[in-house]
Amino acid sequence: MRTTAAVLWELGGKWEVEEVELDPPAAGEVLVELTASGLCHSDEHLVTGDLPVAYPMVGGHEGAGRVVEVGPGVREVAVGDPVVMTFLPSCGRCSYCVRGYTALCDDGAGATLGPQLDGTYRFHARGEDVGQMCLLGTFARHTVVPVKSVVKIDEGFPLHLAALVGCGVTTGVGSAVRTAELRPGDTAVVVGIGGIGANAVQGARLAGCRYVVAVDPVGFKREKALELGATHVAASMDEAWNTVSSLTRGQLADAAILTTGVAEGAYLQPALQLVGKRGRVVVTRSATPTRTPRRSRCWS
Numbered sequence: 636m637r638t639t640a641a642v643l644w645e646l647g648g649k650w651e652v653e654e655v656e657l658d659p660p661a662a663g664e665v666l667v668e669l670t671a672s673g674l675c676h677s678d679e680h681l682v683t684g685d686l687p688v689a690y691p692m693v694g695g696h697e698g699a700g701r702v703v704e705v706g707p708g709v710r711e712v713a714v715g716d717p718v719v720m721t722f723l724p725s726c727g728r729c730s731y732c733v734r735g736y737t738a739l740c741d742d743g744a745g746a747t748l749g750p751q752l753d754g755t756y757r758f759h760a761r762g763e764d765v766g767q768m769c770l771l772g773t774f775a776r777h778t779v780v781p782v783k784s785v786v787k788i789d790e791g792f793p794l795h796l797a798a799l800v801g802c803g804v805t806t807g808v809g810s811a812v813r814t815a816e817l818r819p820g821d822t823a824v825v826v827g828i829g830g831i832g833a834n835a836v837q838g839a840r841l842a843g844c845r846y847v848v849a850v851d852p853v854g855f856k857r858e859k860a861l862e863l864g865a866t867h868v869a870a871s872m873d874e875a876w877n878t879v880s881s882l883t884r885g886q887l888a889d890a891a892i893l894t895t896g897v898a899e900g901a902y903l904q905p906a907l908q909l910v911g912k913r914g915r916v917v918v919t920r921s922a923t924p925t926r927t928p929r930r931s932r933c934w935s
């Protein structure tokens with residue numbers, strides 16, 4: 636079928652919205668008509684090269700919509716079902732999935748490289764195969780994805796909100812609740828209040844933190860953080876240190892969660908200084924790569 640997608644053709648290029656060819660779903664795949672797609676900083680990393688991929692690529696990995704066709708063997712969802720797409724697939728059978736670490740599913744190993752799990756492509760344009768960000772490519776009217784990458788949701792839930800659960804909400808809340816293991820009474824510092832940080836702030840509140848200090852140089856982000864549950868804000872990690880030190884009478888934070896746009900080594904030292912005894916520093920950011928991507932399923 637023909638559909639429309641935003642394709643990135645080269646490093647440093649622009650997203651080109653154009654007509655593309657989309658294959659029907661193969662075994663274990665579904666065709667989804669998108670209702671909404673989020674834009675995560677990881678999509679911008681495709682443009683800057685901070686996330687290594689092979690081009691061309693349909694961007695987007697936060698999407699929600701309805702199933703319009705299922706491939707052979709698909710029983711988990713049916714035509715018409717509302718679904719959220721998850722930025723990593725979950726097979727439910729590998730050693731990570733069965734231990735509950737579905738975000739580490741073996742099938743996610745090459746998810747950002749472009750082709751589908753069988754190594755072939757569903758999107759085609761200008762005579763070339765076109766990859767899909769995180770096996771999804773949600774910057775499109777329609778996409779074909781593994782059924783392992785969709786989660787059926789209740790009828791009636793607003794799909795434009797559900798889309799954000801595919802990456803930003805789960806990553807941010809998970810950084811606070813699971814990785815930082817925040818508990819009632821704890822003090823947390825969230826550094827970088829974008830899509831991920833805003834959800835880490837909410838995760839810290841859900842975990843019952845007494846103090847949640849949100850750090851961002853942008854005033855608007857600090858205002859939003861207060862609306863979302865931060866108890867205090869700071870424009871820099873240095874400023875946050877003074878706040879945290881005084882709030883905790885020198886004990887410092889239980890966790891600092893780094894969610895700025897790009898990981899830089901220089902951020903680690905001030906982050907380590909923000910936490911006290913048994914403190915955790917969680918880095919939820921993509922760092923500039925030192926390796927070249929390959930068009931294969933596995934990193935090697």
Ligand SMILES: NC(=O)c1ccc[n+]([C@@H]2O[C@H](COP(=O)([O-])OP(=O)(O)OC[C@H]3O[C@@H](n4cnc5c(N)ncnc54)[C@H](O)[C@@H]3O)[C@@H](O)[C@H]2O)c1
Pocket residue numbers: 674675676677680802803806826827828829830831832850851852853856871872894895896897898919920921
């Ligand atoms: N599963 C994952 O590991 C995962 C998932 C999604 C996103 N990410 C990564 O998380 C990071 C954040 O993504 P996002 O979509 O929230 O980005 P974003 O661009 O929406 O937000 C980044 C925020 O950091 C702030 N910032 C920049 N420099 C800062 C500094 N020195 N101190 C404090 N704040 C600073 C910016 O003002 C901005 O508000 C990206 O690197 C992204 O690739 C990781």
Ligand SMILES: [Zn+2]
Pocket residue numbers: 675676677678696722802803
């Ligand atoms: Zn993302």
Ligand SMILES: [Zn+2]
Pocket residue numbers: 725726727728729730731732733739740741742
């Ligand atoms: Zn798995």
